[in-house]
Amino acid sequence: MGAGFAGVACVRRLERRLTDREALITLLSPFSYQLYLPLLPQVASGVLTPQSVALSLRRSQRHRTRIVPGGAVGVDTAAKAVVVRTISGEYVTEPYDHLVLAPGSVTRSFDIPGLAEHARGMKTLAEAVYIRDHVIAQLDLADASNDEAERAARLCFVVVGGGYAGTETAACLQLLTHNAVKRYPRIDPRLIKWHLVDIAPKLMPELGDKLGSAAMNILTGRGIEVSLGVSVASVDEESVTLTDGRVLPSRTLIWTAGVAASPLIGTLGAETLRGRLVVSPDMAVPGLDGVWGLGDAAAVPDLAKGEEGAICPPTAQHAMRQGKALADNMVATLRGEKTQPYVHKDLGLVVDLGGMDGVSKPLGVELHGMPAQAVARAYHWSALRTNVAKTRVMTNWLLNAAAGDDFVRTGFLAAKAGTLRDFEYTDAYLTPEQVRLHTASFRGGAVEAG
Structure with missing residues (x-):
């Protein structure tokens, strides 16, 4: 369940280690691609095309997994069945002998007035494409407007979240507007x-004080105002109100304030830790026969840290390795x-x-500036699963460096x-x-799971 880093790594390993006679493998995913999530800010800023970070699940010559185009919306562990809502809106029920829960995470949000109606995220490929369109649209509308207040609001962009996603999003999109404004002579x-x-x-904070300060200097050097110890109190169509009382006239709030486990985990009735599914060190779910959990949605013990309770x-990085390790454990269980x-x-x-x-800390070595950016891009490039994806990403990087961007809106949504x-x-x-209504025919062992 799930075609993220964890789910795909697990499926690929199972395909290599199990024969057709040993197992039938089914993957539940709304999309037939694996999204390389760390590069989404570069899609939003136009450095990379959307296709370059969407790695097809059907390109592999060894592909034999049945892909169900839909998302799991409920699990009945007693009936050993999963309810899936397909991309056509239909509900189908899939039986299982072993279930791998890798539904990933969603953007963590809070009960802030106006947040659900006006915030944009940066968690999916569609969101990245939409954000790019939206930001360029604000420049277009500001350029055409004669209302100074409207122009100011459209040219004020707020990103919430000082983690990796938020920092990279703010940095990359600021470069987008910095370069694009040269095409708008009416905008100061x-x-x-x-x-x-x-x-x-x-x-x-995970990078340490030195690199955190280096990142802060890079952002402020570009004119990005960083406000720490502050959050959003409310948001509406024309402004963002912060908890320190400031009111920022803005038509754009990009919300990247962390992630939470998929809501699917909360429907299982199993034990959770801060919303993530509790699993044993081998990633089996205690008390649920044949159910495994990993990735963002599971609280996998971090034994390498040597600290009690560390997850x-x-x-x-962890999701990919967990996928392979879990596949090996499933094979061991079957045999x-x-x-x-x-x-x-x-x-x-x-x-x-x-x-x-960039700022990077490979193997504990602290880097910033161009060396850090080179390390970051080399890591992402090497981590791409297919040679086709590597070629597309490298070509995009070179083309963007040589020719820049045309700042075209697609009109998406x-x-x-x-x-x-x-x-x-x-x-x-x-x-x-x-869920039980959908799985009624599977309860009591009426149907043999495949």
């Missing part, structure tokens, strides 16, 4: 304002062998701030607000009673 570049807001006292952070605990020492962090800037709910379908999940 000094009118364009970017604000990065986060409730935490430090920017990207793996929701990063691509009557012993499973192994997941152990992986974090290799470091990379942050691409666009242009020639031009007539809709493009809110978090529109893209992440967080209200699509069924209640336990609704």
Whole structure:
């Protein structure tokens, strides 16, 4: 369940290790591609095309997995069946012997007045494409307007979240507007304002004080105003009100304030830790026969840290390795062998701030500026799963460096607000009673699972 880093790594490993006679593999995913999420800010800023970060699941010659085009909206562990809402809006029920829960995460939001109606996210490919269109549209509308107040509001952009996603989003999109404004002679570049807001006292605290300060200097050097220890109090169509009392006239609020496990996890009735599914070190779910969990949606113990209660952070690095380790444990279970605990020492962090800037900490070595950006791009490039994707990304980087951007809007979702709910379908999940209605024929062992 899920075609993110964890789910795809698990499926690919199972395809290699199990024969057709040993197992039938089914993948539940609304899209037939794996999204390389860390590069989304570069899609939003136009450096990369959307196709270059969407890695097809059907290109592999070894592909034999049945892909169901839909998202799981409920699980009945007693009936060993999953309810799936397909992309056509129909509900189908899929039986299982072993279930791998890798539904990933959604943007974490709070009960802030106006947030659900006016915030945009940066979690899906569609959101990145929409954000790019929206930002360019604000420049177009500001350029055409004769109302100074409207121009100021359209040229003020607010990004909430001082983690990797928020920092990279603010940095990359600020470069977009900085370069695009040269094509708008009626807009004074000094009118364009970017604000990065986060409730935490430090920017990207996982990087340490030195690199956090380096990132802060890069952002402020570009004119981005960073406000720490502050959050959003309310938002409406024309302004964002912060908790320190400031009111920012703005038509754009990009919300990247962390992630939360998929709402699907909350429908299982299993034990959770801060919203993530509790699993044992081998990633099996205690008390649920044949159910496994990993990735952003699971609280996988981080044994490499040596700290009691430590769990793996929701990063691509861990998700990919967990997928392979879980596949090996499933194979061991099927063959009557012993499973192994997941152990992986974090290799470091990379942050691409666009242009020639970055901050990185590979293997504990602190870098900033151009060397850090080179390391960040080299890491992302090497982590892409297919040679086709690597070729597309490298070509995009070279073309953008040589020719720049034409700042073209596609008109994607031009007539809709493009809110978090529109893209992440967080209200699509069924209640336990609704799930049981769909799985009634599977309960009591009436149907043999495949």
